[in-house]
Amino acid sequence: MSKAIAGPEIERMIQLLSRLPGLGPRSARKAALSLLKRREDLLMPLADALSAAVDRITHCSECGNVDTVSPCSLCRDGRRDRSVVVVVEEVGDLWALERAAAINGVYHVLGGHLSPLDGVGPDNLNIPRLLERASSGEVKEVILALNATVEGQSTMHYIKERLAPTNVAVSEIQKGVPIGGELDYLDDGTLAAAIKSRRRI
């Protein structure tokens, strides 16, 4: 949009909204208009929610999840089986598994996958903390729920080798996941099946 239609504050709002995934320039304008028309019941609550997020969002010291408390609400949940740790690449994958109610364990969020070409090594991910947790004695099984991509699989093999000296059982989710697919895009049934038929490696 070369020409400024409204004041700079509105233009800036449209420009920032258009950087959200799923919103292009046109839908960002629609979203901005909707916010401007619904000042009380949408704009104000969303402004407050985002400001609260800025102030309070943190990473869980235990598992790397994002939440407003650390340890996060999942790690604090006493009804979860703390002997099973599900390792995922991103918070979105954790959300997908929770939506599928695939397993009642705890999680470990790596924050990505190994990518030597991009300079992402084990210490750039949340891997050292995973090894600590696995050695603590509380953990009996680590389930590697990484994306079925080349990077996800090589990250999985690296973690499997690093966990070999510990006493924990290491599993991977079943390859019911389509090759090249990412967890966050799959249906709940596939995710639940993949968790259920995990195989020892």
Added chain:
Amino acid sequence: MSKAIAGPEIERMIQLLSRLPGLGPRSARKAALSLLKRREDLLMPLADALSAAVDRITHCSECGNVDTVSPCSLCRDGRRDRSVVVVVEEVGDLWALERAAAINGVYHVLGGHLSPLDGVGPDNLNIPRLLERASSGEVKEVILALNATVEGQSTMHYIKERLAPTNVAVSEIQKGVPIGGELDYLDDGTLAAAIKSRRRI
């Protein structure tokens, strides 16, 4: 999403984002994740932009446009021909005409269309102020750029009759606009052509 995945603040953020046009529950989660991952360069600026909007957004006392100043930046723009007033239903229509650079006049935003069944009469829209402006002596032509819908057209005829006693010329945009279509969805060329070939009524 029946099950809370993260703390209530994040759930609330997802729920509010999903109420924006163009974002459903899944894309709202994607957007929220993107905001959480990009705290500094996206979440904080957007939170600030929305808070600024809450504080400063107002309706132009002259034309009904939304802006951070009143009169709005378009009404303040000395390079515009103040003798031509383009009447639109919504701010989105004004934005669409400005994107098309269809005309260099000023605007009048009605805030909707007449809809007796929904209890929307002339006094619920910005029509009284339009009649005032048309009688001020400054306005030479009123261009009715309303949607080519039943409601838009009946609103147009109502305004045309109310403007009859004044001395201003009243035009409507050409019916190049597809029947049933709404201005905000049209391409710039169609909008510009429709403004250019307006006919006296």
